Each structure stands twice: as C-alpha cells, then as structure tokens.
Amino acid sequence: MDWPPWCDKIVKKGPWTPEEDIVLASYIQEHGPRNWRSVPANTGLLRCSKSCRLRWTNYRRPGIKRGNFTHQEEKLIIHLQALLGNRWATIASHLPQRTDNDIKNHWNTHLKKKLSNLHNYGYHQAIVAKGQWEKTLQRDVHLAKRAFSEALSLGLKPSSSAQCSCTKPPFSPSYALSTENISRLLQGWMKNDSSKSVAINQDEKKSADSLPQLPLQSPETWLLDEIAEEAMNDILRN
DNA sequence: AAAATTAGCAACCGCAGTCAA
DNA sequence: TTTGACTGCGGTTGCTAATTT
Structure with a gap:
C-alpha cells in the first residue's frame, strides 16, 4: 500500500505515544532502519516518514544514552x-x-x-x-x-x-x-x-x-x- | 495560591546533498 | 543532463514543567 497523496491531511504531529513507539520499534526490528517511506504505509502509523526516522534516530535507536551529560x-x-x-x-x-x-x-x-x-x-x-x-x-x-x-x-x-x-x-x-x-x-x-x-x-x-x-x-x-x-x-x- | 516568566526538550520545517531512473 | 524520491542536517518552534513574582 502506498502512502496516499492526502497523507498531509491525516498525518499526526506532536509527541509520540508509547503505543506508536512500540509499533515503530517492532517494525524497524523486523525490517531494519531504512526505506522510511514504507514505515507509515506498512505499520498504519499516522506519521510522516520523516517523523518516523527522527523518532527512531533520536530516541528509539539502540545504544542511545539519555539523561545528564557528564x-x-x-x-x-x-x-x-x-x-x-x-x-x-x-x-x-x-x-x-x-x-x-x-x-x-x-x-x-x-x-x-x-x-x-x-x-x-x-x-x-x-x-x-x-x-x-x-x-x-x-x-x-x-x-x-x-x-x-x-x-x-x-x-x-x-x-x-x-x-x-x-x-x-x-x-x-x-x-x-x-x-x-x-x-x-x-x-x-x-x-x-x-x-x-x-x-x-x-x-x-x-x-x-x-x-x-x-x-x-x-x-x-x-x-x-x-x-x-x-x-x-x-x-x-x- | 495564582499568574507570569523562564528553562528544557521533543519535534517540526526547510534546505541541501545523493542517487537512481 | 534532468528530475524526483529519499535522507540528513541545522535552525526553530511550541509544549510542559519548574521557578519566580
């Protein structure tokens, strides 16, 4: 299924919910962090591909250290x-x-x-x-x-x-x-x-x-x- | 206690680079 | 060579919590 041309009208913005995070993480785990355009299309997430990539890169990617800087x-x-x-x-x-x-x-x-x-x-x-x-x-x-x-x-x-x-x-x-x-x-x-x-x-x-x-x-x-x-x-x- | 201000951070936006058709 | 899709980057915005008045 291709991401529909009217996606801008249904795309969700703002903070990610834990449920969305789980969907994203499990999809990336299975398919790897590439072809971001396919992520919303295949997962049903109402997010643009950019948002998915950003969320993964900055917050869900394994090995990321959060919290205070030393x-x-x-x-x-x-x-x-x-x-x-x-x-x-x-x-x-x-x-x-x-x-x-x-x-x-x-x-x-x-x-x-x-x-x-x-x-x-x-x-x-x-x-x-x-x-x-x-x-x-x-x-x-x-x-x-x-x-x-x-x-x-x-x-x-x-x-x-x-x-x-x-x-x-x-x-x-x-x-x-x-x-x-x-x-x-x-x-x-x-x-x-x-x-x-x-x-x-x-x-x-x-x-x-x-x-x-x-x-x-x-x-x-x-x-x-x-x-x-x-x-x-x-x-x-x- | 309430309102105003400030600080911190997550996420978005726009632009530029890369690559394949 | 051109064009469009995709990706990466840096600047900026806007929301929330904390602090101050």
Whole structure:
C-alpha cells in the first residue's frame, strides 16, 4: 500500500505515544532502519516518514544514552564546537551514545550559558591573578584553531574531499575536518586531560593510535592552561 | 495560591546533498 | 543532463514543567 497523496491531511504531529513507539520499534526490528517511506504505509502509523526516522534516530535507536551529560562529555562538546562550529552531526559522531539533537539542545540550553559565565569569570580571574588569566577560553579557542592549521602544515593526512561533508569550514583548508584528523586533535587534547575517559569511536581511536604523535601538547599550541582548565571545571560543575 | 516568566526538550520545517531512473 | 524520491542536517518552534513574582 502506498502512502496516499492526502497523507498531509491525516498525518499526526506532536509527541509520540508509547503505543506508536512500540509499533515503530517492532517494525524497524523486523525490517531494519531504512526505506522510511514504507514505515507509515506498512505499520498504519499516522506519521510522516520523516517523523518516523527522527523518532527512531533520536530516541528509539539502540545504544542511545539519555539523561545528564557528564563533565567529560561537556568538555568534549565545547572543544569540538570550537573546532567545528555548529556541525552537530559531526560532533555527535565523536560521542556515539549521544544524538545530534541531544547535543544541540544541550549546547543551546546549558553550555552556551556556562561558556558565557566562564568568559565573565575569566576576566575576574585576570584581575585576581594579575594577568595569568589572559588565556581566556576565547583565546584558547583561537590557539586551538591556529594549532590546527599548523598541525595541518606538519603533515596531517588530507581526507578525500568526497568524504568530507563539511560545507562551511570555519577555517581553511577544508580537508582538515575529516573524522580522522579531528580524532588526532582530540587525542592531543585528551592526553592532557586527567580522566581520559571519553568513549570515542574505537575504530577512530585505533586509527589515531597507529599514527605518529603530532606536536599538539605544548601549552603554546593546545587549548587550556592549568588556570583556564580549573576555572572551566568550576563553571561546569556549577 | 495564582499568574507570569523562564528553562528544557521533543519535534517540526526547510534546505541541501545523493542517487537512481 | 534532468528530475524526483529519499535522507540528513541545522535552525526553530511550541509544549510542559519548574521557578519566580
């Protein structure tokens, strides 16, 4: 049965009910998450294919982690956002248990605010610590970007342009933003991070592990000096 | 206690990319 | 080469719960 042309008139919107979820989940379990157009047609759900896909991708897909973001996850999101901009899908690929929608919502409702506080707190610290705080988060982000560019000139592997879905790179060259290269940069950052407990994609990690270390760990070229890091931790904890 | 405001989040919308016919 | 179907993405909206006045 094809989805009728008048489907827009009967399509249901708004929150999904548990019953609809069960129907969707059992259908996907049987047929796999593809051919979304067939889902409403074959299940009788009064939802458009898009809505079914979104519901599955963001809420019903196995392995999705819901609930509070850990401190470590937040830091990773902040760093990736600084590097990539609002490319939520790319950022989400580095937090496999989180969806892009979840990350985007968390950024818009929590992290932006926290970063704003961090910025203000930074200027306060600058006065208190007699200039030690001149490395505010914004500057750190700038440094990260510079380090990124420098690292590229030191031989980060270009990705095949066809695989790079980045349409709006924050800085050039555009090939910089491949998954592999981002993983390398993250690895550099994580080496400086105390907990090192972020679950990055295991394949990416293997790939990154097999590559020579890049000179990204020096204070001059990587993100946060101890003071900035501590202040950031304070803000994120609150 | 009630009304107003704010915050958080699920879901929708529109656009762009991909691919097959 | 063109066209249409499908999919993915990011921005935005709107509902609900929590908080403030």
